[in-house]
Amino acid sequence: MTAIESSITPLQSMENDAPIRKPQIGLLLIPSGMLIGLLLVCALVVLRMSVGERDAEWTGWSLKAYVQLASARNIGIIIDTIWMALLSALITTLVAFPIALFLTRTTSTLARRVVLIAILLPMIISLLVQSFGWMAILGPNGLLNQAISAATGIERPLSLLFNRTGVLLGLVQTSIPLAVLPAAAALRSIPISLEEAANVLGANRIRTYRHIILPLAWPGMAAGAILVFGFNTGAFAVPLLLGGLKVTTIAVVIRDQMGSLSNWPLGAALSVLLILLALAVQSLNRLIVRTNAEIKE
Amino acid sequence: MEQNPVLEIRNLSRTFAHGAVRAVDQIDLDVQPGEIVSILGPSGCGKTTTMRIIAGLDLPTAGEVRILGKNVAGKPPHQRNVGLVFQSLAIFPHMSVKQNVAFGLRMQGLARNLIEAKVAKALELVQLSPEKFAGRRPSELSGGQLQRVALARTLVTEPALVLFDEPMAALDRRLRDYMAVELRSIQKQLGLAAVYVTHDQETASMMSDRVIIMNAGKILQAGTPEEIYETPNSKFVSDFLGDTNTLRIERVLEQKDGKSLVQTNAGVTIRVANSGDIGEGAFVIFRPEQTIVYPADPGGAFEGEVVSSQFRSGLHRWQIVLRGGNKLIAQSTENRLASSAGDTVWVTIDPGKARIVRQ
Amino acid sequence: MSMPTATGRFGIEWQLVKGITCMLLALMLAPICMVLVISFTSGETLQFPPPALSLRWYQEVWTMLVGPDAGIGRLRESLLVSLEIAALTSLVCVLAGVPTSYALVRYRFAGKTVIEELIGLPVVFPAVVLGIALLVLVSASDLNFGIFQIVAAHSIIGLPFLMRNCMAAMRGIDPMLEEAAMTLGASAPKVFREIVLPLASGGIGSGAILVFILSFNEFTLSYFLYSVDVFPLSIWLFQQANTSFSPAVFAVSSLIVVVNVAAVLVVDAVIGSRGSAA
Numbered sequence A: 001m002t003a004i005e006s007s008i009t010p011l012q013s014m015e016n017d018a019p020i021r022k023p024q025i026g027l028l029l030i031p032s033g034m035l036i037g038l039l040l041v042c043a044l045v046v047l048r049m050s051v052g053e054r055d056a057e058w059t060g061w062s063l064k065a066y067v068q069l070a071s072a073r074n075i076g077i078i079i080d081t082i083w084m085a086l087l088s089a090l091i092t093t094l095v096a097f098p099i100a101l102f103l104t105r106t107t108s109t110l111a112r113r114v115v116l117i118a119i120l121l122p123m124i125i126s127l128l129v130q131s132f133g134w135m136a137i138l139g140p141n142g143l144l145n146q147a148i149s150a151a152t153g154i155e156r157p158l159s160l161l162f163n164r165t166g167v168l169l170g171l172v173q174t175s176i177p178l179a180v181l182p183a184a185a186a187l188r189s190i191p192i193s194l195e196e197a198a199n200v201l202g203a204n205r206i207r208t209y210r211h212i213i214l215p216l217a218w219p220g221m222a223a224g225a226i227l228v229f230g231f232n233t234g235a236f237a238v239p240l241l242l243g244g245l246k247v248t249t250i251a252v253v254i255r256d257q258m259g260s261l262s263n264w265p266l267g268a269a270l271s272v273l274l275i276l277l278a279l280a281v282q283s284l285n286r287l288i289v290r291t292n293a294e295i296k297e
Numbered sequence B: 001m002e003q004n005p006v007l008e009i010r011n012l013s014r015t016f017a018h019g020a021v022r023a024v025d026q027i028d029l030d031v032q033p034g035e036i037v038s039i040l041g042p043s044g045c046g047k048t049t050t051m052r053i054i055a056g057l058d059l060p061t062a063g064e065v066r067i068l069g070k071n072v073a074g075k076p077p078h079q080r081n082v083g084l085v086f087q088s089l090a091i092f093p094h095m096s097v098k099q100n101v102a103f104g105l106r107m108q109g110l111a112r113n114l115i116e117a118k119v120a121k122a123l124e125l126v127q128l129s130p131e132k133f134a135g136r137r138p139s140e141l142s143g144g145q146l147q148r149v150a151l152a153r154t155l156v157t158e159p160a161l162v163l164f165d166e167p168m169a170a171l172d173r174r175l176r177d178y179m180a181v182e183l184r185s186i187q188k189q190l191g192l193a194a195v196y197v198t199h200d201q202e203t204a205s206m207m208s209d210r211v212i213i214m215n216a217g218k219i220l221q222a223g224t225p226e227e228i229y230e231t232p233n234s235k236f237v238s239d240f241l242g243d244t245n246t247l248r249i250e251r252v253l254e255q256k257d258g259k260s261l262v263q264t265n266a267g268v269t270i271r272v273a274n275s276g277d278i279g280e281g282a283f284v285i286f287r288p289e290q291t292i293v294y295p296a297d298p299g300g301a302f303e304g305e306v307v308s309s310q311f312r313s314g315l316h317r318w319q320i321v322l323r324g325g326n327k328l329i330a331q332s333t334e335n336r337l338a339s340s341a342g343d344t345v346w347v348t349i350d351p352g353k354a355r356i357v358r359q
Numbered sequence C: 001m002s003m004p005t006a007t008g009r010f011g012i013e014w015q016l017v018k019g020i021t022c023m024l025l026a027l028m029l030a031p032i033c034m035v036l037v038i039s040f041t042s043g044e045t046l047q048f049p050p051p052a053l054s055l056r057w058y059q060e061v062w063t064m065l066v067g068p069d070a071g072i073g074r075l076r077e078s079l080l081v082s083l084e085i086a087a088l089t090s091l092v093c094v095l096a097g098v099p100t101s102y103a104l105v106r107y108r109f110a111g112k113t114v115i116e117e118l119i120g121l122p123v124v125f126p127a128v129v130l131g132i133a134l135l136v137l138v139s140a141s142d143l144n145f146g147i148f149q150i151v152a153a154h155s156i157i158g159l160p161f162l163m164r165n166c167m168a169a170m171r172g173i174d175p176m177l178e179e180a181a182m183t184l185g186a187s188a189p190k191v192f193r194e195i196v197l198p199l200a201s202g203g204i205g206s207g208a209i210l211v212f213i214l215s216f217n218e219f220t221l222s223y224f225l226y227s228v229d230v231f232p233l234s235i236w237l238f239q240q241a242n243t244s245f246s247p248a249v250f251a252v253s254s255l256i257v258v259v260n261v262a263a264v265l266v267v268d269a270v271i272g273s274r275g276s277a278a
Helices: A002-006 A025-050 A064-069 A072-105 A109-124 A127-138 A143-152 A164-188 A192-200 A205-233 A237-242 A250-258 A264-296 B047-055 B097-108 B112-125 B143-155 B173-190 B201-207 B225-230 B235-241 C011-038 C056-066 C075-106 C112-124 C127-141 C148-171 C175-183 C188-217 C220-225 C233-242 C247-277
Strands: B007-016 B021-031 B036-040 B062-067 B082-085 B161-165 B194-198 B210-215 B218-223 B245-256 B259-264 B269-272 B283-286 B291-294 B302-312 B315-322 B327-332 B344-349 B355-357
Touching: A025 A264, A025 C075, A025 C112, A025 C127, A025 C148, A064 A072, A064 A264, A072 A109, A072 A164, A072 A205, A072 A250, A072 A264, A072 C011, A109 A164, A109 C011, A109 C188, A109 C247, A127 A143, A127 A164, A127 A237, A127 C011, A127 C233, A127 C247, A164 A205, A164 A237, A164 C011, A192 A205, A205 A264, A237 A250, A250 A264, A250 C127, A264 C112, A264 C127, B007 B047, B021 B036, B021 B047, B021 B062, B021 B218, B036 B047, B036 B201, B047 B062, B047 B082, B047 B161, B047 B194, B082 B143, B082 C175, B097 B112, B097 B143, B112 B143, B143 B173, B173 B201, B194 B201, B201 B225, B210 B225, B210 B235, B218 B225, B218 B235, B225 B235, B235 B283, B245 B327, B291 B327, B302 B327, B315 B344, C011 C247, C056 C075, C056 C247, C075 C112, C075 C148, C075 C188, C075 C233, C112 C148, C127 C148, C127 C220, C148 C188, C148 C220, C175 C188, C188 C247, C220 C233, C233 C247
Parallel strands: B036 B194, B036 B210, B082 B161, B161 B194
Antiparallel strands: B007 B021, B007 B062, B210 B218, B245 B259, B245 B283, B259 B269, B283 B355, B291 B344, B302 B315, B302 B344, B315 B327
16 A cells, blocks of 8 residues: 555646655545455455365365366366357347447437336346246246247247256346447447448448448447357356256356365366456457557547 | 735745656745735746645645745645635536535634625625525526636635636636726725736736746746836747837947947847847847837838738737838827838837847 | 438338337347236236236235235345345445545556456456355354345445446546635545535436445345345245245236336436536
8 A cells, every 4th residue: 555655646736756745545445445355355265275175175285176177078068158158249249239220320318218228127137037027938838838839739839948048048138238338339439421421422221331330330349249258158147047957157067066066176266267257358358449449549 | 014925935846757847947926915916927837836836736846835924835725724716716516606605614614604694795795696696506607707706705715815827717808807807906905915827918917916927937027017018028028918029139239328229130220228238139129009100211210011001999000021021010099101001111119118138 | 419310310221220129129128028017917827918907916915025924925024135235235335436436536646557457357257256255255254244245245246336437427526626625725525525425426326326226136146145044035036936936926026127117217317417417
């Protein structure tokens, strides 16, 4: 803290050679520092346990857990999780594009607010509540199956819940705003005059999209996609609630290893992996935002 | 009996970027009781930094600020008894007019009924009827009214010294002149000591007992508005205070009794009202109204050609190009010549007014 | 605002954009709507469409909340605990986030970018890992933290959301206002209380509501940190999903939806009014 305090300068006066009055910045940072500190301690705890021995997580040292990570079963789960996160990112970005277009183009403030709230609700409202709704729609006796069996006479024709389809649906639904908001911001920054110029020059709408809108909106869409990917690599509640016991993600395996299977080092090693994925995603996201900002300047 | 100055600034400096930028460079300044001193200069000259240091919002790298004889080094703004009227006015948007004006009194911990009375008096002083304005929100007021609220808010705390940071910059010319006159009368009425920071020389002249011209962190000249206007000590000061005609001096022919006779690059010798060691590259400066324009050669005058002429606010002005290529502006209340562009004219300079200054 | 132009706002293209958007939104909101509709069923099952509409399950929920047997189903207890956790979480986030937001908005100091990065960390940090690690710490400490272990977890993930709103509001405050207050005799704490807090209150308030919603609906962290004594509503719902599954659960869910929508509307109104003022 002293290193921080000694170099504090008032906002308006830039650098200062004189001894200046120091506001107690350290004090202002302490309360939130405690919360963030707790988070860092948590990261250190899993890091330590991941190189511990089974049943001696705090005293022993071993890299066995990381070796176990490379087992065929674990690799499969890791690839599976990443694949689902990628797929959900792709679908979410596709779904987000028309919504973002609508948000930027509509001239009605009311419509914009309604759409914003509508995309936020699935992210905010308890996933439990929504999983009940999905069960009523997609479940074995749900709306969709009733309709199909009434039409075709097949009993329980489709199984949409408690498998990967259901999980993917949930992942997309809960992460829509993460993709829509950056895409809308990128679209908003495209001057209408550019589109009009393209039209005047004889480009049809499809070519305008291909050559003007998509290239300019792509950094925003990519930033959104990366966010969704990062968010969903750690998915826990969605697979737990909509995947039944059939869909396993890294997060679910962590729960199992740390819980019923009590292989703490392996659970911790998987946790470290998730943390690293999250950090990589954050860095990538920042890189895109920064390069984009530089291009704009 | 000699009173102590309200403000004494000694050898004050403020550098940025580890000494590379000298925003304020060793300045001295006194403000006596009941006096308004204007600090006048272009933007970036250090005037605002000086004012912020006086208020305690910035700290000097060297030198001393004394208020009522006491060194205020290390005292935060709220313990200095210095009021500041900001350029942006900084009216608190979440408070009514009354709450704005009462703020300083509340910070002093005064009793509620005393605050009420003082606020009402302060609003009356700035000619805002308390009944009408006390409850209003800042967003409901005009620029001039906000100005008055800002003034009342500062004056009501009875500071030893009031600082003004171009508070009237945003107003249009007429309202600004009107407010300047009014502010001046309030200041006289209360016997306030004040520092008025501005880049607008007209407001500064109207408002101040003394004017200080600053440039690049240094004080160039200090004096009454008339003194500085009449006897600027440099081309910069003269330029800053109004239109200035400049002729380069080629040779000093004679210096006697505090007066000089110089040869200019316009090819004519001029008598000037001062003398002194002026060194290389000195100038004769004189103002447009210190010239007389003739349609025929009166003898010893500059010959030139009228480029353009204007009539504005009762004044005739001519842009003239002299034979040697020098340009000058002449001005008169009467139209001495029916000359238009292209006519040849002769110009003489009031020898009691023209001055020689260094580069 | 730029003038609306014809580009992309008329014709088939615009109809398509509008149509697809409406369809997608309908799909997104379908499960929530289903819950709302089924909660009004008169039947005993989750059949759709309901045979008839009634309020019987809301009466049932009412009995579960305030009836003589309210203690047995644990609904009332869970609801109260969840509200308590959400309120405390908002409070902790405000107390921790507001001073730090001010420091980050008003001052330049060494390590500032590092701190900004750290503040954003909880947004990407996997919740499962946070939950498990906290559980490990709590078990290792052998102490009983009661509801505070969940409050701490929720506060960590809520902090960036509170601070984002708070900092946006504080950036909108002219520093001159604070300087004016200083020259009028206000000490630093008084400037903060009289000028900064009132002017940032909209952002702080909307941030606090956001954190409240976040905490109230949160599942993953609660899943790891709940106990027999501290049994949040999301865990209650989870338990119901695995055991009895009566329309009463849907009625409870509908009430949760209503509360959430109301809170979102409040935040939207606050942010919206700030946006239009700027």
